[in-house]
Amino acid sequence: MNPDITPAELRQQIRRGDHTGNTSGLCAGFVQCNMVILPKDWAAEFLQFSQLNPKPCPVLGMSAPGSWEIPELAANLDVRSDLPSYKLFENGEFIQEVTDIKEHWRDDLVTFMLGCSFSFEEALLADGLEVRNISEGCNVPMYRTNIPCRTAGRFSGTMVVSMRPFLAADAIRAVQICTRFPSVHGAPVHLGDPSLIGIDDISKTDFGDPVTLHENEIPVFWACGVTPQVALEQAKPPFCITHSPGCMLVTDVPNSKLAIL
Amino acid sequence: MNPDITPAELRQQIRRGDHTGNTSGLCAGFVQCNMVILPKDWAAEFLQFSQLNPKPCPVLGMSAPGSWEIPELAANLDVRSDLPSYKLFENGEFIQEVTDIKEHWRDDLVTFMLGCSFSFEEALLADGLEVRNISEGCNVPMYRTNIPCRTAGRFSGTMVVSMRPFLAADAIRAVQICTRFPSVHGAPVHLGDPSLIGIDDISKTDFGDPVTLHENEIPVFWACGVTPQVALEQAKPPFCITHSPGCMLVTDVPNSKLAIL
Incomplete structure (x- = not known):
């Protein structure tokens, strides 16, 4: 390709029917949905x-x-x-x-x-930050949390988050970068201690793959597009x-x- | 007054000579220097x-x-x-x-x-965040760090930081708010583990007063205006x-x- x-x-x-695989990494610079x-x-x-x-x-x-x-x-x-x-x-x-x-x-x-998240990951990379799931060539780690979604009729549930580890200064920079992109999940919803949002074991993902957390890095959590899929399963x-x-x-x-x- | x-x-x-005390809390809404x-x-x-x-x-x-x-x-x-x-x-x-x-x-x-920092503290309060040194009625805690300043002629040294504790979601919001104010120290320079920037004991301040860190809160650190004073002492x-x-x-x-x- x-x-x-x-x-x-x-x-x-x-x-x-000439392309049937996934689209990640294709058409860099353009929004995927x-x-x-x-x-x-x-x-x-x-x-x-x-x-x-x-x-x-x-x-x-x-x-x-x-x-x-x-x-x-x-x-x-x-x-x-x-x-x-x-x-x-x-x-x-x-x-x-x-x-x-x-x-x-x-x-x-x-x-x-x-x-x-492809859109904000591109912005993070462009700023020189390392996005661990990209450098390790795997899916981003995702977790179910205890953060409630607001209910609308038959749709309800708790939030699923994706996680990317950063040193603190880079986490602060990531907040600034992602704040510019509210329509692709925006700023992180949590950082630091995973148990505070109901994640008991950061090494066990509910979706996607685990990534390495290096010494001195903190996990940074973004609202994730798997959330509506879980709400659909329940509705x-x-x-x-x-x-x-x-x-x-x-x-x-x-x-x-x-x-x- | x-x-x-x-x-x-x-x-x-x-x-x-009719007012000789400090200026904190006076003329709310206006920049102090x-x-x-x-x-x-x-x-x-x-x-x-x-x-x-x-x-x-x-x-x-x-x-x-x-x-x-x-x-x-x-x-x-x-x-x-x-x-x-x-x-x-x-x-x-x-x-x-x-x-x-x-x-x-x-x-x-x-x-x-x-x-x-008075300027960004006002913006944090206006957004509904609690600024611990204000609610505890004391000076903000300040610490010497191992973050080097860039040297200019006879002026050099390491950065002094101020610290305010927040829950993670409020820390993320504080990054967003303070990013809007680059001319009054801007976004935090660090958050989380104090030892990573050379602070051995968060309960022992180098300037100002210690404040309470509640459970689940993380310390958030801003570049502090005491830094140039320390550089002056050394120069x-x-x-x-x-x-x-x-x-x-x-x-x-x-x-x-x-x-x-």
Whole structure:
């Protein structure tokens, strides 16, 4: 894969079935999104949940019911085919993984695109910080916490966080950098003692992979996009589609456009 | 003392000798400054030291040689009489404390006014955070560290820091708030384990008073305006005047003017 491929070209390759793997590291500099597709009668509550919990659940774009376009994020988008892999759920249970959802499409489906940590990790790297999960070539470690989300109708739960270790001065710099990006999880929600947010053992992740914590480093925790997935599992909507992990929508939006300052 | 007194009125009272105590808590909302007065041939090096070490040594204003005015900070200012108390030093040694320096004035003296933590503490309080030294009614705890300052001519040394304890989420918020105020020490320089910056015992302050660290709180450390005073003690200029602790210049500049965002 040519790393300089444009987002539009990559989406075309994915649509044709020429690229089926994950999207991490591709189209550097452009926003990638987590995706949730729900029937219209569940979408309003999910939107409310997102608005009440913007740090774990930042909505960057959403479609009209039945539409596969979100023009503010990507030109000529077809959300039914332009992500490499999709997961289908019925009543909260995983049914199957597919590379195209055209045959499952319904006129009442609403698509949500949510900000993801790739954007702020790029900003941290650009500033010269080391992002441990990237330097160790693994998924970011993620943990369930005791931080409650605000409830919206049938959606509720506790926050899932991702963790990146830093020396204190770098943690302070990371707070400054990520504060500029509120729509991709923003500033960390916690740092230091993991037990204060209900994480008993930092070496045991609930999602993703553990990373090395060097001497003198403190763990820094960000609200994580897995939070809405857990809320969906608990709410058990009759039908739901998400992207497969790592197989994101690659948008036409530069990461720098998300910086508020 | 009427707490609603204007800075101009307070400076007049001080000039007449009607107010000789410290200025903390007076003229809320207005910038107060630490002061250093040096002979011209030492001032250039001190200015360079400040520019190389802007976090502990933020210059908000300086005078022309021999002038007692700094119009960008205060109207009708006479730095020789408008602070409640002054300390005189010769060759780095404290000589005497006086309420007026007119009889010690020289045509080669340059006055520096430096940002102080009162400004960012006000911003923290306004955001609803608790500032422990204020709620416990004592001076902020300050510590010598092993963080080196950059050397400028005869001025060198290590950084002095002030400490305020916070829960982690409030510490993150404090980083965001103080980042807006780079000219009054800005974001913290460290948080968490004090030994990593050379502080062996957090209960033993080098300046100021110890404060309570509650369970689950982490100490957060800011660059402190005592740093240039320590550099002055070590450089031993033949003549030097500073404000007495807590007896600051009260300026006409609203704290909000220092916010960069």
